Amino acid sequence: MQVDAKGRIGWIGPYEPLASRCADEPLEDLRPLWILPGMVDLHVHLPQHEAVAMDGLELLPWLETFIFPAEARFADADVARRAAVRFFRGLLYRGTTTAVIYTTVHEAATDAAFREAERVGIRAVIGKVMMDRHAPTSLQEDTVASLAQSEALCQTWHGRDHGRLLYAFTPRFAPTCSAELMRGVGVLAEKYGAYVQTHLSENLQELDWVKALFPEAGSYTDVYRRMGMLGPRTLLAHGIHLDPHERTLIRESGATIVHCPRSNAFLKSGIMPLRRWLEEGLCLGLGTDVGAGPSLSMWAEAAFACTASKLRWSENQHLADRLQRMELLGEAQRAEVLRALALSAGVPVDPVHAFHLATLGGARALGLEDRIGSLATGKEADFVVVDPRSVDPAESRGGEPPERTLSRMLYREHPGMVRATYIRGRRCFAADS
Numbered sequence: 001m002q003v004d005a006k007g008r009i010g011w012i013g014p015y016e017p018l019a020s021r022c023a024d025e026p027l028e029d030l031r032p033l034w035i036l037p038g039m040v041d042l043h044v045h046l047p048q049h050e051a052v053a054m055d056g057l058e059l060l061p062w063l064e065t066f067i068f069p070a071e072a073r074f075a076d077a078d079v080a081r082r083a084a085v086r087f088f089r090g091l092l093y094r095g096t097t098t099a100v101i102y103t104t105v106h107e108a109a110t111d112a113a114f115r116e117a118e119r120v121g122i123r124a125v126i127g128k129v130m131m132d133r134h135a136p137t138s139l140q141e142d143t144v145a146s147l148a149q150s151e152a153l154c155q156t157w158h159g160r161d162h163g164r165l166l167y168a169f170t171p172r173f174a175p176t177c178s179a180e181l182m183r184g185v186g187v188l189a190e191k192y193g194a195y196v197q198t199h200l201s202e203n204l205q206e207l208d209w210v211k212a213l214f215p216e217a218g219s220y221t222d223v224y225r226r227m228g229m230l231g232p233r234t235l236l237a238h239g240i241h242l243d244p245h246e247r248t249l250i251r252e253s254g255a256t257i258v259h260c261p262r263s264n265a266f267l268k269s270g271i272m273p274l275r276r277w278l279e280e281g282l283c284l285g286l287g288t289d290v291g292a293g294p295s296l297s298m299w300a301e302a303a304f305a306c307t308a309s310k311l312r313w314s315e316n317q318h319l320a321d322r323l324q325r326m327e328l329l330g331e332a333q334r335a336e337v338l339r340a341l342a343l344s345a346g347v348p349v350d351p352v353h354a355f356h357l358a359t360l361g362g363a364r365a366l367g368l369e370d371r372i373g374s375l376a377t378g379k380e381a382d383f384v385v386v387d388p389r390s391v392d393p394a395e396s397r398g399g400e401p402p403e404r405t406l407s408r409m410l411y412r413e414h415p416g417m418v419r420a421t422y423i424r425g426r427r428c429f430a431a432d433s
């Protein structure tokens with residue numbers, strides 16, 4: 001690969017022809033390492049990085065017990081600054097070149113996150129969390145102040161460094177946001193061409209709560225639609241329990257569902273029907289959702305997306321098989337029940353597809369597919385250098401199909417695998433230094 005002075009890919013291909021092309025230019029021979037596009041994490045919480053793996057509870061009590069107290073500590077700007085340093089180091093170390101990030105409700109903590117992202121060179125979409133009801137007193141905001149602070153941050157940071165840093169208005173989720181706040185978000189995001197990120201349909205108690213809070217809405221998704229929050233720059237985390245009408249609303253709006261399978265398993269939220277959502281044409285990407293997800297590794301997240309897809313598929317096969325054997329239903333009724341329960345889903349998602357979701361899929365979700373997400377001439381040089389030998393018990397085997405090597409990189413990823421992480425051609429992390 002050849003990278004120009006602006007950090008764009010000038011040429012991409014095998015080493016040999018490049019060596020003769022670049023006789024007078026500095027050239028690094030990385031073989032047998034691989035160069036791959038950097039990972040795009042579409043959903044991660046900076047303040048939760050150090051509150052991971054607090055097991056035992058479902059979403060709402062987990063937030064109350066572990067997460068809100070951790071986020072409250074970010075009122076102290078020093079705490080926030082130090083945590084940001086560790087967080088971005090962690091992302092680069094795992095080969096993530098673009099991350100879409102929630103901070104806390106604190107303006108200074110959000111500013112500190114942007115400053116650190118600016119310093120280390122990562123590509124990031126960041127937003128200050130907004131909560132103006134049903135939050136602990138220490139984290140609950142005034143509606144007008146929340147909108148004003150978010151707008152100020154957006155004005156300062158959205159588009160910084162030729163679009164490397166971007167802003168996402170971040171109403172946490174419908175239960176902690178008033179209609180006025182969410183409507184304000186819709187207006188501001190439109191005004192600045194910024195992103196909107198929130199959570200949607202993750203947990204059954206959450207669904208009941210939203211129904212009680214917004215009885216006039218047709219569904220959870222319809223709440224966000226009514227508030228003007230759905231559009232092509234909207235990222236909806238989870239989206240596990242969506243009815244067909246909600247899926248149509250999301251598809252037609254161009255919004256993205258961010259699949260966070262490790263988080264969904266950890267909080268016992270459910271298994272998203274990934275294959276089905278893909279077949280229906282929904283726009284999808286992957287997120288680690290740290291701290292409900294256990295680590296910043298998108299390799300492991302992509303692998304778990306395959307695992308979850310396989311578990312769902314095999315459980316469905318068993319259920320469908322049992323249903324087929326039941327005498328009490330007639331042929332037509334059995335077929336109807338199978339369809340209604342979506343028990344005859346297609347094949348599970350494989351590692352190549354999951355890797356695609358973790359890279360180009362994420363770039364598409366952000367509308368940045370012409371700039372990042374794959375290695376192609378003219379795109380910005382966001383890439384990772386990985387050592388395939390580090391995840392291979394046989395150490396090195398030449399000539400095997402590359403998808404087998406990629407599969408090992410996802411399922412067996414470990415900290416030494418990523419040797420270096422580059423964004424716009426600038427080396428932001430190197431394992432050896």
Ligand code: GUN
Binds near residue numbers: 289
């Ligand atoms: N829903 C609202 N807030 C959160 C959060 O911090 N994590 C997850 N997983 N779901 C949420």
Ligand code: FE
Binds near residue numbers: 043199237
């Ligand atoms: Fe989340």
